[in-house]
Structure formats: structure tokens, C-alpha cells
Amino acid sequence: MKGIRVRFAPSPTGKLHIGGARTALFNWLFARSNKGKFILRLEDTDLTRSSEDSARSIMEDLQWLGLNWDEGPDKGGSFGPYRQSERLPVYRKYLQKLLQENKAYYCFCSAQELRAEREKAQQEKRDYKYSGKCRSLSKNMIKKHFQEGKKAVIRLKVPDTGQTVVDDLIRGKVEFANTLFDDFIIAKSDEWPTYNFAVAVDDYTMNITHVIRAEEHLSNTPKQMLIYEALGFQVPHFAHVSMILAPDRSKLSKRHGATAVEEFRNEGYLPESLVNYLALLGWATGKDKDFWDVEEMIRKFRLEDISRSPAIYDKKKLSWMNGHYLRRINLSRIVSLLEKEAQAKGWLEKDVSQEYFGRVVDLVRSRAKTVNEILDHAAYFFEEFDSYDEKGVEKYFCKDNSLDILYKALEIIEESPSFTAGELEESLRLQAEKMNIKAADMIHPVRLALSGRTATPGLFEVMEILGRSRCISRVKKAIEYIKKH
């Protein structure tokens, strides 16, 4: 398809949510796979809730995910400005047009009046619809109201016959009877447009060809179409993506743990695994394939392959996927992600080399699901510890021959010529044989002595990286510990 333009239009009132991230991703994929443009627009007409901080963090998160935009508030473009708060003149122009053509009208009903009417309707169990009281106010009346200093909103004249049908690319035709809608407000009394009006005008003036957004907007779509119609605009294509739900099928919120992209980043998830996981949450090609790089996704992406049913996100699968990427990416990337934290822990002081740090990270990475977990697995390579795993002590330090084993191990450590994993293993196995015990019976106590833990990477690699002197002191320390207890 030619000349495709899509947009992601968050309102900067908080962090980027994984649901938002996924609709941004689908937009981006659609644009990239069709050689179209991906536009970022900030819907910040609610000046009390919008903030510059939110705007910045949303843009950072999108960038972190690799969802770069072609036009947007920070980089401009020929259809700007890209923040609604800067587009008042545009809205005014179209509002004027509707007013002049008598397709919209000023309404002087106060918010209090309207609320009372709504409450009354509710009590009587009737559906509330605006009465249309101001629909045919005379020019003189309008002038008079304004002269009295009254504030007015602008309402759209909605036809009370016929129907509006949304031809949705994902859901097919969805019909709405026009009688469902009242003359809804398109401009507030402070002259700012309401959401539906701003969206319609922006999507049209920015030449958006496909509106891909969350399903929660499906019910708003006919209203926007009514606006398009009144304005004489041609409607874009619509595609409504289902929502992401919490594990209990309710709407995803903070109480369900991490929901913001930023939190996933801080927890040590990689952008490529988040993108991969999010893409699969609602998009399936029919091919049996779990791991996708963006190039492949771009090649295969089609709106028709997006699921209509809502998806519950499963952090365990995300973690599994993240672990997969963690094992595959360049070591240097993990190292640089970890450096700051390691620095803060005092792990990279004077005598610790980059190389040592890298070797440790590489050794433990396959045990971790997140970047942060790597640090947990690596701790004993950088810090002394003062307690041993309790069950381990019971199993490996309290046997009759425990001391004997550690003394023999100490000898090997002290006398090993090369101190390499291979050679250490050979000597230790030989020693076990001489003592007529299983190699495992030596390995476990030594592991506990060196790490304080019962689970570590292969012992001999751990030894090699730890180095001779540290191994000696730790085994000695363990011997002392056993003697004392």
C-alpha cells in the first residue's frame, strides 16, 4: 500500500503502559511493513493531568523499545504541531466551520444543570441524553448570553435516524444506531476541543490513513465518524486491537505488579524480549514460531493476523523469553547494563578488572531470567559472605569426613600448577578416588565453602575465575567454621 500514515497518540498523563506499548508496536510494525510513516502525537488537551515529565518518559520508553517515529513533537514534520495543546487554531477553524454551517451549536447549559438532569434520569432508570435545549437558540439569544458573560460549550448536531457503521479491519462491520448518541460536546467552555473532536480533526489534518488503537475506543469511533461526516472529511481505516488484561481478567492496573514499560526496564528485561513478547500477545501468523527479530516481524506483519479476543499477559513467559535473549546477546551489552549497579555495590574497585567482571557475568547469565538476577548470582565473586546455606551446612559440613575433604581440597588448590578448571577437576576427581568417595562428595562441600551456596555454576569454572588465593582463604574459613560448630 502506498502513502500509509499511522500514529500513536498517548495522552501524557502517566507512564507508558504495556498495553500502550503494544498498540504503538502494532502501529509501528504496520508502518514499517508498508513503507509508511509512523507519527507520534501527544494528546495533552487536559492541561491539568498532562505533564512534561510524562511526555518525556513516554518518548524515552518508546525509543528504548526501538519504536522510532518519523514525525513527532520533538522532531517536527510537515503536519505539525504534534501536540494538541499547540493546535488550538486548527480546532477553532473547524469548529467555526461547523457553527457556520449550522452543524454544531453553542450550548449554555451549566455543568450543574446537566449533572442534575443526568442524576434524575439515572434515578428514573432512563438513559440520559442531552435534551437538545440549546439546539435552536436564536442568534440574538446567543449574543445575549455571551454579553451576560455566560460560558458556552459547542455541541454537534447528531442525526436521530440512520446508523453509523465502523468498518473495522480486525473486527469487521460494527453497527451503531445514531439514536444512541446525543448532541455531544465537541468543545469545552474553555474553548478547547474534547477528545473526540480533536482526534478526528488531527487524524484528518495529519493525513492519517489507518487508525490503529485499543478496543476501548471502538465505542467512540461512531462519534468520531459523525464528526468526520459533518466536516465533510473522508474517514480513515480503523483497526481496534483488543486489550491486555490482568491475570484475573480485570483491567490491568498498578495493583497487578509491573505494568509500565519503565518497570520492566528497571527489573532487567531487555527491549527485544519485551517487543517479541508483546507482539505475540495478540498477533499470530499461523507459523509455529516463538522468537522473532524485528526485521522478520516487519516482513510478516499484517493487521488481519491480530486477534480479536483480549489477552492476559503472563510474566512467566516473558521471563522465559528474556532468559533466552540474555543467553544470546553480546556479553558487552550485558556488562554495560550492569556496570552502574556493580559500581554502586563497590564491585568494580581498584583491583577488579573488566575482564574478571565479564567472565563472571558470562558464567552466570544462563541462570538468570533478568539482567538484575545476574547480579544476585554473581555476588560471591565480589564480596565475602558470612553465612552458609543452612541445608548445605547440614548436608556437607556436618559429616564425619567433612574436614578431611576440605583439607584435601585445600591441598589441591594450593598445589595446582595451572589453576585451570580442567586441571582442578582432574586432581579433585583423582583425590576422591583415592579417598574412595564419589567426586560429588568432594564437590559439594567445596562449593559451599567457596560460595556459601548449594547452587552455582560448574564448580571448577567457579574456582578458576575466583582464583587461587580467594579459594584458599575461603576453604580455610570454612574449615574454621566447621571446627567451631
Add this chain to the structure above:
RNA sequence: GGCCCCUUGGUCAAGCGGUUAAGACACCGGCCUUUCACGCCGGUAACAGGGGUUCGAGUCCCCUAGGGGUCACCA
């Protein structure tokens, strides 16, 4: 409540009138082994319910139920 959308294992999902109803995560076994992780092998587990249409229905139609969304001078 009105309107709209959705409904295949615990989760993501394939399926597009005829299949022993894939696969992945999770879970449970086993193998590997030096513990853990990885990897490999195997297992448990699903068409929400009821009516139609059809020789034949997870696939088409209707109803019911459940879930979600939306009905603001929020977006």
C-alpha cells in the same frame, strides 16, 4: 442498565465444514550431570452451555451465560 466487542487447556495460541484438536509458557515425570540453570525426551490438560443448519460443526446461524469496553466540559 443501554449499546458494542470477546469466548479452543492455568496462560499465549494454531485451526478457517471431515485433524488422533498443533505448538509455546507454566506444571509434573525422566535424561544429561557436580548442584542450579540451559538442553533433550515424555506426560496431565481445552473447543463456555443449549438449540439449529449439514451426511458431517471448534469452524456457519440463533439463544443463554460469563468476561471486557463504552455511555464526562478525561483521553
